[in-house]
Amino acid sequence: MSATSAAATPLEGFRVVELSSFVAVPLAGMTLSQLGCEVIRVDPIGGAADYQRWPVADSGASIYWAGLNKGKRSVAVDLRSPEGQRLVQRLVTESGPHGGILITNVVGRDWHSYEALVSMRPDLIHLEVSGRGDGGTGVDYTVNAGVGFPMVTGHPSAPGPVNHVLPAWDVTCGLYAALAITAAVRHREATGQGSRIRLPLEDVALATASNLGFLTEPMVNGTQRERLGNAIYGQYGQDFTSQDGVTFMIVALTGRHIRDLAKVTGTTEAVAALAEALHADFADESDRYRHRDALTALFTNWFANRRADQISADLSTTSVLWERYRTFAQAAIDPRVTDNPLFTSVRQPRIGDYLAAGSPVSVDGARAAAIAAPTLGDDTLDVLTERLAMSPHDVHRLRESGIVATA
Known part of the structure; x- marks a missing residue:
């Protein structure tokens, strides 16, 4: 079985620029990469806020960052300098007929706003993830707190809210974002028109809570979902412990x-x-x-x-x-990981060799395999010379002046 095929990577040839940190937009970028896009993640020199996020390897390299940036290209730019900002604008707008796509959760920056970039490229596809619908800030755990899920999570005797450890809204938002870009690409191919896409994290959580009936129940029945521990609402489901403690x-x-x-x-x-x-x-x-x-x-x-x-x-x-029930450590050595074609061995710089997941989607028996994440700035030289036709001398000048950085 081949690792990839045209059917498994239907967006091959499209170019996406990603300005991001944390989960939602990096996951969207990685998903688009697994669907065939060339995804160029642009970070500030030294890395964005998530570059050293835990868990980290003994070397200090972020296992988290590597996990969400597999298969991307990395460019490091001084995003505070006008010259660095112009470079990123050019990467978005001058990247050929299959470029002109930006995904970001860095809101409130005029220089890469939809208004600024669409004036340079009328068929721009611009997706911005914000915390809240009014453009305000928010992260998964603050959004989750305000929707209601922590109040029905945990044992019935729990005295207060219980956060779950899965950043569900970040993950759902990232997948919505990848779907929205896929739809926008199809729309542009058919009509020649770009798209301005807004995706508030809070709206993803509220929509899900509504779709699953959590918000509708008190509206219609006047009742509040009760805390059930490990039982399942409306069905029979329960945890049991064996003689040997499993x-x-x-x-x-x-x-x-x-x-x-x-x-x-x-x-x-x-x-x-x-x-x-x-x-x-x-x-x-x-x-x-x-x-x-x-x-x-x-x-x-x-x-x-x-x-x-x-x-x-x-x-x-x-x-x-x-x-x-298994721990993560137990799941990592279980055949569902070690013998699963979803996983392939990658050699990740500064972290080591391990099994990493590729795309969970297979098409006609083929899937996009895992590709190691870049080191910060790995692709700065190549991207600027390939995509902006800059000479190595020009890139060297930018590097010496601190406008860009290479690995």
Whole structure:
């Protein structure tokens, strides 16, 4: 199976300039790179605010930064100098018929605003991610706090809000951004017209909360979603711990699932008696949810009296949805990583050799493989000579004057 193909990289030949930091826009740029775009990440000399973000390797290099910038080209420019700003403007606007695309979360800078750049290139595609809809600042954890999710996360006895560790809105926003650029490219190819795209992080969170019913529920029913711990709202799902201390997540979404769970745990008769006593039908998801604590009490002993390997073997013979909880360290050595074509070995400068994920999308059996992230300024010379037709002498002058930096 080939690592890449035209079908797997449909945006090959398009050029994107990225001015960014943290998660959303770097993820958008990496996703576009995996779809075939040449993505040029422009950073200030010395790196943007995320260049040394944890986790870091022993060398001090950011594992985080390398993970979100795979497959890009890196240019380092003095973004405060007028000459450096003009260089970036030229990279955006003079990059050929398949260029003219900027993605950024650096808001409020007139020199790379839509108004400034569209006057240089009328078919400009300009995407700006802001924290809030009014253009104000915000990050995943502040946006999440204001939407409501921390108040329904965690154990029912938790006294206050509980943040989850996944930056869900950054990730969702990054994927929305990549989708928006893909649509804008198609629109420009069809009409010759560019696009001005605005994508507030807060709006991504609010839209998701609305789409999933979290905001609609209090509007319509006057009720507030309760905190459930590891249970699943509206369905039967619960965590159980084995005799040897391994925790499993069990989910029963259908009548067949709950019947198989009762059968494997030897509680079929007990579940039937419970249903009769409660006048419940456990083939109905609402009844499974309402009486989840009673069902859990029936199943707990079976898990508590068996070792994890026994539980895994027995559950594997059923339709029940299940998985054992793993740490990141355990997942990293699991065959789902080590034997997964999603992952390929990369040699990342200053970090080392490791398995890195390429594109999770495969088309006709092919996918874009992982490519190591650049070192800051790795591509400054090549990009300026290739894309702006500057001579090595001109680039040397810029480097000596501190306008640009190379690796």
